[in-house]
Amino acid sequence: MSSFHTKSIERILSPVAQQVSKLILLFEDAGVGTEIPDLEFRVSVVKQAVDNLIKVGYDTIDASDDDILRRDMPPSLRRVEDASIYLQEAVVLLQKNSASPEARKYLIEGSRGILQGTSSVLLTFDMSEVRKIIVYCRKVLEVLATTDDVGSFARLADFVKRLTPCMTHMIKEVDNRQEELTIQSHAALLRRGIEQLRRLTPILVSSLKLYINTQQNNLPGAAECQANRDFLVSEMCDEIQEIIRGLQLTETDASELFDDDLAAIHVTKATLDSRLHFADEWLKDPETAVESAGEKALHQVIRAAQRLAGFASSELEQKMISDLCTELQSLGNSLSECRQRGEADGGQARHLGATCSAKLMQLAKLCNDLTSRGDRHNPVFRLARTLEGKLIQAQRWLADPRGPQRQVGLEASPEMRSAQHDLALAISRSLAHIWHALQDQLVHRVAETYTDLVGPLRQLSETACPSSGGPPNEEAFNDQMKLFLAQCSQLSSTAELAAATSLSDVWRADALRCLANQLPELGAQVVLSARAVVLSAGKRNGTERGALEQATADHFALMRQHWTDSAERMRALVDEAIDANAFIIAQEAGMIRDSDRTEQSIRETHTTGVVEATTSIARRANRVLQVATREADNSEDSRYVDRMNDAVKQLRSTITPMVTEAKGLVTEIKDPLAQERWRSSNRDLLSAVVVVKQAVGQSILPTQYYHQHYQRSNNISQLPKSFNRDVPIQEMQDMSLHDSPALSRTETSDTEAEEDFNFPPPEENQPIMAAAHALHHEARLWSSRDNELIAVTKRMAALMAQLSQVVRGEYGTKKDLISVAMAIAEASLDVNRCAKVLAKECTDRRIRSNLMHLSDRILTIGNQLKILSTVKATMLESQGSSEDQENTESLVGNAQNLMQTVIETLHVAEGASIKMRVDSGFKMVWRPRPAITGPLTVR
Numbered sequence: 001m002s003s004f005h006t007k008s009i010e011r012i013l014s015p016v017a018q019q020v021s022k023l024i025l026l027f028e029d030a031g032v033g034t035e036i037p038d039l040e041f042r043v044s045v046v047k048q049a050v051d052n053l054i055k056v057g058y059d060t061i062d063a064s065d066d067d068i069l070r071r072d073m074p075p076s077l078r079r080v081e082d083a084s085i086y087l088q089e090a091v092v093l094l095q096k097n098s099a100s101p102e103a104r105k106y107l108i109e110g111s112r113g114i115l116q117g118t119s120s121v122l123l124t125f126d127m128s129e130v131r132k133i134i135v136y137c138r139k140v141l142e143v144l145a146t147t148d149d150v151g152s153f154a155r156l157a158d159f160v161k162r163l164t165p166c167m168t169h170m171i172k173e174v175d176n177r178q179e180e181l182t183i184q185s186h187a188a189l190l191r192r193g194i195e196q197l198r199r200l201t202p203i204l205v206s207s208l209k210l211y212i213n214t215q216q217n218n219l220p221g222a223a224e225c226q227a228n229r230d231f232l233v234s235e236m237c238d239e240i241q242e243i244i245r246g247l248q249l250t251e252t253d254a255s256e257l258f259d260d261d262l263a264a265i266h267v268t269k270a271t272l273d274s275r276l277h278f279a280d281e282w283l284k285d286p287e288t289a290v291e292s293a294g295e296k297a298l299h300q301v302i303r304a305a306q307r308l309a310g311f312a313s314s315e316l317e318q319k320m321i322s323d324l325c326t327e328l329q330s331l332g333n334s335l336s337e338c339r340q341r342g343e344a345d346g347g348q349a350r351h352l353g354a355t356c357s358a359k360l361m362q363l364a365k366l367c368n369d370l371t372s373r374g375d376r377h378n379p380v381f382r383l384a385r386t387l388e389g390k391l392i393q394a395q396r397w398l399a400d401p402r403g404p405q406r407q408v409g410l411e412a413s414p415e416m417r418s419a420q421h422d423l424a425l426a427i428s429r430s431l432a433h434i435w436h437a438l439q440d441q442l443v444h445r446v447a448e449t450y451t452d453l454v455g456p457l458r459q460l461s462e463t464a465c466p467s468s469g470g471p472p473n474e475e476a477f478n479d480q481m482k483l484f485l486a487q488c489s490q491l492s493s494t495a496e497l498a499a500a501t502s503l504s505d506v507w508r509a510d511a512l513r514c515l516a517n518q519l520p521e522l523g524a525q526v527v528l529s530a531r532a533v534v535l536s537a538g539k540r541n542g543t544e545r546g547a548l549e550q551a552t553a554d555h556f557a558l559m560r561q562h563w564t565d566s567a568e569r570m571r572a573l574v575d576e577a578i579d580a581n582a583f584i585i586a587q588e589a590g591m592i593r594d595s596d597r598t599e600q601s602i603r604e605t606h607t608t609g610v611v612e613a614t615t616s617i618a619r620r621a622n623r624v625l626q627v628a629t630r631e632a633d634n635s636e637d638s639r640y641v642d643r644m645n646d647a648v649k650q651l652r653s654t655i656t657p658m659v660t661e662a663k664g665l666v667t668e669i670k671d672p673l674a675q676e677r678w679r680s681s682n683r684d685l686l687s688a689v690v691v692v693k694q695a696v697g698q699s700i701l702p703t704q705y706y707h708q709h710y711q712r713s714n715n716i717s718q719l720p721k722s723f724n725r726d727v728p729i730q731e732m733q734d735m736s737l738h739d740s741p742a743l744s745r746t747e748t749s750d751t752e753a754e755e756d757f758n759f760p761p762p763e764e765n766q767p768i769m770a771a772a773h774a775l776h777h778e779a780r781l782w783s784s785r786d787n788e789l790i791a792v793t794k795r796m797a798a799l800m801a802q803l804s805q806v807v808r809g810e811y812g813t814k815k816d817l818i819s820v821a822m823a824i825a826e827a828s829l830d831v832n833r834c835a836k837v838l839a840k841e842c843t844d845r846r847i848r849s850n851l852m853h854l855s856d857r858i859l860t861i862g863n864q865l866k867i868l869s870t871v872k873a874t875m876l877e878s879q880g881s882s883e884d885q886e887n888t889e890s891l892v893g894n895a896q897n898l899m900q901t902v903i904e905t906l907h908v909a910e911g912a913s914i915k916m917r918v919d920s921g922f923k924m925v926w927r928p929r930p931a932i933t934g935p936l937t938v939r
Contacts, residue, residue, distance in 0.1 A: 004864050005250045006180045009122045016118055017867040019046060020111045021818050024873050039094065039107075043087045046114065050084040053077075057121055069128040076120035083113025112874035115867070116883070123250075130247050133177060136170040137240050137247075143167075144240075147208065147233050151215060156208055167201060174243055182860055184853070188507045189246040192514070193239045200239070203562055204232045206555045210532065213551055221532035221552065228528050228559075231521070234278065234297070269371045272304035276364055283335070283357045286345050296521070298332050301360070308367050317370065324363045331356040442501050443578050447586040449494045450571050451619050454564055456484040457526070461560060464530040465553055472534045481527050488523035492516045495570050498577040508573055515570040522563050529559040576846075580627050584693045587620045591689065594620070595682055598662075602675055607666050614662035614678075621655050621685060628692045637843035637915070640695075647695040651688040657681045767892045768807060771899035772800035778903045786925035789834040789909055793902060796827040800895060807872065807891060814873040821869030828862025828898070831855070835905055838924060842912040851912055854905045861898045868894055 093103035282294025601609030776797035835855035
């Protein structure tokens with residue numbers, strides 16, 4: 001049974017599953033001597049709903065021209081109809097004999113058939129709707145494929161006439177679809193695609209106009225215009241293909257649930273797959289131009305494969321991929337050289353193309369094998385993707401380095417346990433030091449790289465389109481071009497570092513990586529459009545711009561704006577990855593260095609040095625203003641906002657005087673009064689930055705707790721012995737269902753038994769237990785006293801551990817499975833309620849939005865877990881079938897999803913508790929528990 005990837009499917013299936021659950025519970029109660037009540041009314045209600053579903057289904061088939069729907073829908077409808085008949089027959093048999101085994105069999109078969117058949121009907125219809133949207137996508141692709149034929153303005157008008165309605169229709173349908181999806185990563189993928197298409201469409205039309213103008217009039221810059229057009233078409237086609245892929249997704253990928261290396265593998269593999277077809281076409285088609293989109297796609301495939309090689313589990317596999325990439329790079333360069341010499345149809349070029357194509361397919365197979373092997377690993381046992389996540393995993397292991405069979409031979413050696421603790425503490429402190437150094441370096445790089453975002457682009461624009469109106473200087477243009485491309489590379493590498501280091505939100509990290517990959521390519525296209533301006537200016541008659549030069553300048557302006565928008569979006573995501581207070585400190589240090597440079601330039605009477613240093617000071621001050629304003633806009637704490645606004649106002653009032661005095665200093669650099677006036681205004685500016693820094697306040701980073709928590713000195717000899725014992729599974733059962741009064745409400749007591757309780761480490765073949773273990777390990781870092789969220793999280797982890805046992809057949813009945821699932825759903829409601837109350841009182845808008853999103857997600861997943869558990873309950877007697885295996889996989893994925901989402905909720909909730917309304921009266925205490933260090937053994 002597939003997951004419920006749309007709100008409509010979940011909305012329809014939820015009440016059906018609820019009725020089936022009641023039937024199964026009645027059946028199970030009868031098994032222990034309770035008489036089954038008359039089910040005739042319940043079954044008649046189900047029959048009425050089934051009859052209505054069948055009628056609507058056949059009407060849909062008659063009205064549809066979708067052959068796949070007409071093929072797949074009737075069997076699903078017949079299954080629902082047969083299941084309804086089973087239920088009716090069960091009622092008749094039970095009325096004759098309430099202990100009839102055949103009636104019980106019909107009851108279970110009918111219940112299962114109703115749920116699975118209804119799900120199949122809904123999924124078949126949903127896939128038909130998706131195929132309709134894909135048809136609209138393919139229509140746009142067909143129109144884009146005709147761009148090579150657009151060689152006149154008449155054909156351009158026809159092209160726009162054909163593109164506009166189908167693009168509008170496709171965007172509308174995709175937008176409606178993303179609002180219907182329950183898996184937020186899939187919805188984000190579709191949103192990102194249509195937003196990019198909206199931005200690229202007008203730029204494509206502009207590039208076509210320019211291309212036609214240069215081609216028809218045999219003007220310079222035609223090659224640059226064609227390359228620009230091909231790039232835009234390629235980008236739009238890639239976005240549409242990615243939208244099509246997103247539309248077809250129905251399952252939540254493990255890489256979206258866990259912030260680990262596998263997520264990075266999937267993102268990189270998706271990039272490789274999206275470029276593979278274009279690269280292969282370029283290799284096989286000798287008529288394709290050099291430096292076209294296909295050749296660039298080949299280089300992108302090679303770069304993606306090289307990144308994947310870094311995730312290989314063995315040196316041999318890593319070497320095989322790396323060697324293939326090197327060979328492909330060499331073959332591709334040789335083929336490009338042949339085509340540049342005009343030997344595209346020669347025997348050597350064809351041999352190179354065929355060889356390269358075969359190697360490309362071999363590389364794709366190796367990358368596919370690497371990805372599929374990673375998918376089989378339990379996500380809980382995988383490394384985190386970000387450096388921050390890896391550090392936390394290392395800290396936790398150092399705090400509790402126990403695992404399967406790691407206690408053998410060490411229980412009788414207190415000296416080794418003490419040495420283990422000292423060693424773990426030393427390593428933990430070293431890791432914390434390394435982490436802080438990495439954070440400092442990242443903040444420093446962001447402060448330096450993103451301070452002057454558009455300066456190099458502005459200089460490139462000035463050399464391409466001089467404000468004096470004169471012709472451009474090609475030598476100066478080439479110099480500025482190199483600076484601009486170098487900046488693109490620096491911005492991209494810094495963004496990738498931020499995504500890999502601190503941005504643990506998978507979707508935001510993916511968006512940042514996407515922008516980081518696009519920016520250098522987009523920068524190259526900006527350079528091409530600028531070069532077209534330079535070349536067109538070379539044919540100018542007189543001093544006034546001609547029509548072609550104006551057209552190229554207009555297109556260049558569009559490309560500049562597109563690049564600027566992308567860079568600003570990237571900067572906003574990078575700013576979210578770093579601490580605002582640390583960033584302001586870094587900028588303050590930079591301003592002090594610039595002030596020292598200014599003083600040195602004054603002593604040397606070097607006016608250019610004064611201009612450069614004071615300009616840098618002003619830019620850094622403006623960046624501080626940006627970050628401070630963002631922090632103020634993000635907060636709803638009136639006192640904090642007032643304090644921030646006052647500090648921002650003070651800083652803003654000091655920038656202009658400093659710049660004015662710096663201009664005066666440049667003209668009168670030897671005048672002591674001018675020097676003193678600048679120094680005074682600069683001191684005021686630096687003082688205002690200090691005020692802003694104090695107003696922002698020191699942020700508490702997520703990892704700070706782990707560093708402090710795990711570095712706390714703990715005397716092992718003083719810990720109770722119970723900390724080092726493995727609690728059996730039966731104790732987890734006692735904590736979960738069998739003590740029903742304790743689970744009927746959220747307990748906030750913090751008893752010794754609760755604090756000492758520990759999960760045995762899960763095995764690789766226990767995915768649900770592993771998810772429960774991960775959640776419990778997270779929750780046990782905090783005391784549940786005065787913290788209802790932690791208390792209910794611990795309860796949920798214990799329930800999930802019992803669910804693992806029931807699903808694996810270790811004990812329990814259908815009733816136990818449904819009861820556990822209902823208890824987990826109830827706990828999900830409690831987590832949802834706690835999170836929403838906390839979000840309501842939180843003054844940080846970003847944290848509140850994230851917390852609300854996570855709480856709603858928990859509610860959705862908990863509801864889905866009830867439905868999947870109900871289906872699983874109908875299959876406990878037929879385990880091993882393909883249907884049972886499919887349902888078990890869905891149930892496992894759902895459980896992992898729920899546990900990971902609750903873990904993320906805890907992280908966000910801890911941050912939200914720091915930023916509560918002072919007068920709210922809401923109390924949620926986050927009291928760290930002492931670190932527990934168990935015995936260490938060598939595996």
